[in-house]
Amino acid sequence: MRATFVIALLFSVLFAYEDVDAKTFAKLLKQKDVVVLDVRTPQEYMQGHIKGANLIPVQVFQYLRLGGKGIRDKKVLVYCRSGNRSVSASKWLESWGVKSVYNLKRGILEWKALGYPLER
Numbered sequence: 500m501r502a503t504f505v506i507a508l509l510f511s512v513l514f515a516y517e518d519v520d521a522k523t524f525a526k527l528l529k530q531k532d533v534v535v536l537d538v539r540t541p542q543e544y545m546q547g548h549i550k551g552a553n554l555i556p557v558q559v560f561q562y563l564r565l566g567g568k569g570i571r572d573k574k575v576l577v578y579c580r581s582g583n584r585s586v587s588a589s590k591w592l593e594s595w596g597v598k599s600v601y602n603l604k605r606g607i608l609e610w611k612a613l614g615y616p617l618e619r
Contacts, residue, residue, distance in 0.1 A: 516577075516589035516600035521609045524576060527601055532573040538588040539579050539607075547617035549578065549610065557584040560591050571596050578603035578610070 519527070527533060528549070537544055537552040544554045555563065557579065575597050579585040582604045589602040603610065611617065 516586075516593050516602055518582075518604035519601050520604065521613050521615060524578070524601065524603045524610070525615055527574060527576055530574060533576060534570050534573050535576045535578075536588065537578060538584050543580060545619070547607075547611075547619055549607070550616065550618050552578075555588075557588050560588050563591075571598060573597075574599045574601065576601045576603070579606050581606040581608055 528535065528551075535549060535552040537548050537554050538557040538560060539554075540556055540558075541554060544552075548554070575592055577585040577588050577592070577600060579588075582602065583606075585602045585606065589600045592600045607617075
């Protein structure tokens with residue numbers, strides 16, 4: 500029983516996504532081998548998105564299997580409007596074996612409030 504608990508704890512530490520603030524998210528964007536996912540709707544994306552973000556609405560996320568498609572060993576940054584939908588997407592990525600997932604915990608609302616740039 501104790502060994503099972505320790506293994507489960509280690510697994511959760513190795514593969515857990517991390518909530519980060521906008522300042523940390525901005526720093527992560529500057530690193531190499533980063534994939535940025537915007538999991539909002541196409542309409543929200545068109546109103547403004549983080550430079551280089553790939554639009555994959557969370558509504559279709561469950562039908563995708565991205566984990567083995569070249570992103571397992573990259574840092575994957577995920578965001579939405581307020582940080583809720585991106586938690587779901589982060590959990591999906593984690594379950595597919597992506598090792599480094601970072602969720603913008605207060606979403607693009609915090610990003611904009613701190614004056615970080617958006618593209619249209």
